[in-house]
Amino acid sequence: MNPKILIAIGVIGAAFIIIGMSVLFGALPKIVQDKVNEQMVLDENNTDIYDMFKSLPVPLQFRIWAFEADVSTFDGQHINTITYKKRGPYVYNEQRNKSFIEFSSDGNNVSYTLDKYYTFNKDESCPGCSKDDKINFFNPLFAMEQANLDSFIEANKKDPETLRMFESLIYNFDTIDDLLITGNSNLGQSILASKDFNTFIVDTGKSDIKQLEQVLSYADNSEITGVWPNNDDGSTSRCNKLIGTDATQYAPGLTGDETIWAFETLLCYSLYAKHGILPDRDVKDIPTYRYTIMKENFLETLENSCFCLEDDIKQCTSGMLNLKKCGAAIGFEFLASPAYFFEAPEHLKWTGLDKIVNIDDITEENCGTFFDIEPQTGIVLNAEKKLMLNIKVRPNAVPALKDLATDKYFNYQVSPFLYIEEAGGIDDENAKKLKDKLYPKKVATAALIIMIVVGVLLICVSVFLYFRQL
Template identity: 25%
Template sequence: MGCCNRRCGLLAGAVFGAALAILGGILIPVGDQIIQSTVEKEAVIVPGTTAYENWISSAAFVYRQMWLFDVQNALDVVELGATPIVKERGPYTYKVRYLAKSNITAHNDAVSFLLPNGAIFEPDMSVGSEDDLVTTLNLAVAVSLPCLSVLPPLWVYIRYLDWLKASTKSSLFQRRSVREILWGYQDPILKDILGVFYPYNGTFDGYYTVNTGQDDISRVAMIERWQGESKLSFWNDTYCDTLNGTDASSFPPFVDKNKPIYFFSSDICRSVSSTFRETQDLWGIEVYRYVLPPSTFASPSINPDNKCFCTEKLVSRNCSMAGVLDVGPCRGGAPVYISLPHFLHGSDYLRQDVLGLNPSEENHFTYLDIEPITGFTLSFAKRLQVNMMYGPSKVISVLKHVKEYTVFPIVWLNETATLDEATADRIKAELFSRINLLENVQMSLIGIGAATFALCLVSYCCVRC
């Protein structure tokens, strides 16, 4: 009887263990549904949710490092037609995006807001002072070039005669402080304020109108309107003028790494896609790293979708130029061209027309680190280069030795933000703790049940023998 009781007890234990394992398996879809419900509740952009608190004001400051290109042979370029040689100077670092969203207005399942622009110089994170001098392209020359074909020759002659008396020694180039080049100076030619980022402080990006996700969580943070319009008006093409994706600060939850993500960037006046590269660990949080593919700024012959972004034939060499986006249509016609730093993934002749550039995939690519369950962007590096164009002219004497239209680099920027350890711990405690607890219960039931079943079954067999 004792042996029978032992066998019966072991058999009952095996059955109980199997039941626990089955219960754990049954709870997986139930638990997944609870996890999904929890995440969706916290991911909508309404007051009181985790997403809303992070959305109003980022927990991490955004810093913009900038490297300016200092021309080493300005006189030779003007007088002898030499190829410009540049040397990178930087970083000069500014704290940007430190102000909370403003003018927040909720309506139906969407919310509108403005992004305030501000820049504070960070000397401890910079190689020098804002007063450092750099030789760069004379912005007035570049800005004036598109107008020359419609200006009376006599007016042009008189205007530039005055300019030659008032401008710098080399004329085509100028030597100014970092502060002036970036944020603005009174130009003696155009009698106006010019600067790469002028105006900036005290201005706003937007209005943005984004979906709150209340009615459809797959639409959360998706941009519905920018500056009051549901589409862009720069490219005269339905595809290129489409507002597609979010502003990249967050994405709908449950990110599928096998699919690209989309976001709109007002810096380049268009929407772009980003593809999964690898998984990273950020303070114990698994994130998906997404990167801009080389096709983003590829020539239309490589990426036909980019055909509508080519708005002129001369500088782009009949739209064969790769690696550069002409954003003149959204910059009032100014000859401004955006690229990756050092013309990464750009046509070879871009680096032959300006010497001293050394593109590096490691240092010059753009990425987003996204937590896949919530869709929150926890770290990013936006790396872009601002270029302007100059070319040959029979009217302007300082351009008479210029042989080709040249896309000239002015500055490249590395705009970054990353989650700090304290904020990561708070996110893990507030949201992931509940998810992890449920997952641990599921796995524990399966593990304990399976172990109990196996142990009891083996013991039962041994007793029978």
């Protein structure tokens, strides 16, 4: 064969490789990402993203376990002598819809209120469990702030039935459904389904796609107010910073190197998450990055000292957030913590949960909160949030607690109350829609890879034939 033809074949092969690699690793990702960014801007004309924004397409479930207390083992002084039985899960399906949606005149932000609806899922709940189950808890009314509790007792002195409940450490709630959803008649509110009438304002991503669905304002404030203290100099503390999205959507074009934030209304603060803590996984054959909420959100550090609501900072323990100024828990000293205190497992012995929980099972994978995010679109395809609610029990809160022990570190004890998991994964219909959006990039990528392979083969053939003729 004419050497000039062989050289031409090799040049063509080299051109295929250069063009293919330049487009594959240079122009193509930018072209595709720019197109995705355009489609992800929150706008009424972007039908798919707007429909997802209005009504969350990812089915959510709340799984709740209750720690039923057997106080026959209680020595009257130490909470950890109580024997607990973990009952559940009681599963509720959650539907989220946004109401009163209003875009700003320039289209850069949008306001709304969030509605949540709960339906008991008997099939997914524990065998034989019913939303009408009655469970014996350590009395959550004891978690009421002392001044409020004193007022409550004074107001009910003439009611023998009301006062009788203070003769025992057990209080039998009407039903698990009353406690979680409809609102218990004694607590006066529900743990899970209290209405949130506050207005959110979030970024639409129109002026900067990296700010897509970042919370700009909640309850008419650009920071969290009235819950956590500011810094000593009056500046906004880490605890009061309003950062992140609602953890259903993030900015498109994630690389895995970012720190992402989620604003959690149940805790009244923002938490940060990072990629690479737990292994990535595919969700319905769609590759994702797994971002994990960091332990440092809860650890006892100087940065987190603003979470302390005690008069003496030495009375605040690592990993427990007092919710007495937050949302539905206002007036009650419920202590929120990660699942089974996995960032501070020594608390298991303090609360008595060491009798029913194996400390070897307290791992990031079992107890951590994480989000599986499709990086090109920033859509959360799967998530698991895990949280415990505990009751702060004070000595002499009521006569029945007159002998409760204290030590040199804490003047209260902690009783486990509820363990809550919120989980959701994209359904088949929406997974298919997302795959369709990602399909053109896959086709283009495959074509370019084939082009590069052909280029390599052409060079190999031309070199082989050239030296064969020598």
